[in-house]
Amino acid sequence: MRDTIASAGVVVAGDPIPASEGARILRKGGNAVDAVVTAALAACVAQPHNVGLGGYAGTMALYSAKHRKVFTVDFDGIAPALASPDMFPEDSCTCNWDISDDSGATPGVNEYGCLCVTAPTIVAGLATALEHFGTMSFADAALPAQQLAECGFIVRPELAEALALFAAHADPESLRAILPDGKPPRTGDILVQKDMAALLSRLRHEGAFSFYAGDIAARIVERVQRGGGILQLQDLAAVRPRIEEPIHVCCDDYEVFTPPPPAGGITALQILNVLREAEVAPSDFATCGYYELLIDAARYAWADRFEYLGDPDFTHVPIDYLLSEQRAREILRDISAGAPAADISLWRL
Secondary structure, three states: OOOOOOOOOOOOOOOHHHHHHHHHHHHOOOOHHHHHHHHHHHHHHHOOOOOOOOOOOOEEEEEEOOOOEEEEEEOOOOOOOOOOOOOOOHHHOOOOOOOOOOOOOOOOOOOOOHHHOOOOOHHHHHHHHHHHHOOOOHHHHHHHHHHHHHHOEEOOHHHHHHHHHHHHHOOHHHHHHHOOOOOOOOOOOEEOOHHHHHHHHHHHHHOHHHHHOHHHHHHHHHHHHHOOOOOOHHHHHOOOOEEEOOEEEEEOOEEEEEOOOOOOHHHHHHHHHHHHHOOOOHHHOOOHHHHHHHHHHHHHHHHHHHHHOOOOOOOOOOHHHHOOHHHHHHHHHHHHHOOOOOOOOHHHO
16 A cells, blocks of 8 residues: 555546546546546446446445535436346345355355346446536547557456456356457456447447447347346336435534435444444544444444335435434444344345
8 A cells, every 4th residue: 555645636446547547537627527437437448347337336426616515426226127026035145155265156146147137327327427517528538448448458467367257157158248269368468358449439429328228228138138137128228317415424524425325325324423422532543442332333324224225216215314313322322231233134134
């Protein structure tokens, strides 16, 4: 780890390539959203093991100096219209299956395969953020990603390892799509993705939402259904990211904002509320007592998450209660009494 000092702005990403592309946008006069979208699209090329154009969901919280307020962009994924509560029987599910596990354990249908695929929302979400809060066109923001896919880039160790695991577990069709010659690149190799470059070129010229209509959408649906999934064209056509009001709590002189449910930031806000209600002194930070309180607060917040959270379009989420002083005091009271938080194991659901 090293400190990074900058006077005008910083772009943080999981890989130097997308971070550099975003920083370049800032240096050219683009705003933060321009940089974020450019970096995210570049990450879809440079970090396919972490994010991709077919990604299922995302959210964004941002401050608009023009409007002097915080906004959020909700592009969380929605289950296909044909989804049902019993589509993932308990005996066929796994919890956080690890692709690097060499014990022979197999993933459940809830984590692997076409049945667990939702309509991909990443492209629409990034385009919506850019349209409302950026200064660049989607075509310009996606150009660095297209060039990266077309010309290639040097493979870092993390990507080499991830693609090797992918090659060992992928079905033949997926393998051909990502690695046409069937061989994962080694560290230091140049990875070129011609199909990805062609797709990005189409989105740049036809518009981001062409991803959700026409032959692109039809090919996505055909492949998913052929693999046993239930995605339909209507699911892709229904993808419409929303500009939402954030939720927030006050901590001393700071306001902390997150997107509202179905995003999970409310859990972090609940934990902050409990710590604030406990009036933790600065001298208590990094002490055993502080960490014990933090862990207990997290347990209760996660229990509430499993009990109450869902998509507000389909179920009532008591946001005001969960973020209230009353709920924070209730949690502190139960912690002080030694009452255990509710069980939040997967099998309780």
